[in-house]
């Protein structure tokens with residue numbers, strides 16, 4: 001999120017959209033901008049009980065005395081258990097690194113795999129943080145044309161041949177923002193092209209656990225060239241965020257993570273890690289993830305029904321949907337008029353990774369309002385604004 005683009009409070013602190021609207025005295029009906037999961041009712045009880053269990057651990061103080069670069073073996077093994085529905089159960093813990101989130105994982109990967117002035121390819125529209133992290137790593141970034149199935153292989157091949165990129169970042173399952181789920185054949189084509197041109201693939205499977213029927217990750221098709229990343233932001237909670245990274249091999253993992261091992265900014269927080277590991281082992285993580293998936297399905301069904309006349313791109317259970325607009329409905333005017341009515345959405349520009357023109361569309365993060373009733377109300381306002 002670009003805080004610089006947000007209004008500030010009197011103290012100069014950047015405001016989140018909800019706070020900004022409050023300051024402008026607009027009543028918030030639904031904030032569809034934030035890509036965070038809904039909060040399942042069981043969450044609070046599970047968190048309180050785990051915190052009180054942890055409080056009775058005689059070694060708790062020693063656990064939090066220091067963080068461990070890349071995570072402890074025990075926590076990495078728990079992480080692999082969490083990833084098993086996507087990657088299978090044969091991955092060894094020495095290929096696994098834990099970081100305090102996907103963004104810091106990306107920074108390490110871009111610095112090591114792409115390097116200063118090297119070129120990273122991505123989907124033309126992507127998670128807003130990618131462009132920002134690439135800028136901080138002094139990495140150049142170029143967007144690839146996409147269709148309803150994700151990256152177009154021919155365009156990827158042409159870019160590999162003409163531009164000599166170092167790596168591809170992609171989000172093949174429920175892509176942010178377009179919701180594309182790349183079919184298996186296309187995953188194979190992308191992997192084959194990357195291998196042919198010597199590119200590393202960074203596969204972000206943030207929403208993979210929410211789409212059990214999605215094709216297997218590229219990392220299981222081409223484990224030798226793929227860095228697989230799954231954070232807990234979308235499955236558990238953004239504030240209990242960790243990211244699990246599986247590298248191609250122990251040697252690759254040491255080469256990429258080793259130089260940063262004495263820096264602590266990316267290390268997983270020990271208390272968060274203790275909760276995540278405990279929840280993975282005792283089934284709470286699965287329970288919370290299932291509850292989030294259930295709520296996401298209800299919200300997505302609501303969007304498909306309320307906006308049934310619109311050109312809505314969506315997937316069952318998707319946390320966000322992509323609303324394509326007719327040329328007669330300008331996305332900036334729509335965003336502004338919705339904001340006036342208390343509904344916040346993100347226009348396509350916010351997902352552009354370079355200066356290529358974007359489609360006339362907006363993303364609705366159905367997951368961010370706390371209540372489903374707010375989602376419904378916000379969707380109705382959008383339907384009226386679209387005059388459908």
Ligand SMILES: Cc1ncc(COP(=O)(O)O)c(C=O)c1O
Pocket residue numbers: 035036100101102103104127171176204206231232233234238241242243
């Ligand atoms: C594609 C994608 N990956 C990862 C994340 C989560 O990142 P982090 O683990 O840093 O919270 C998000 C969250 O918005 C996302 O949209």
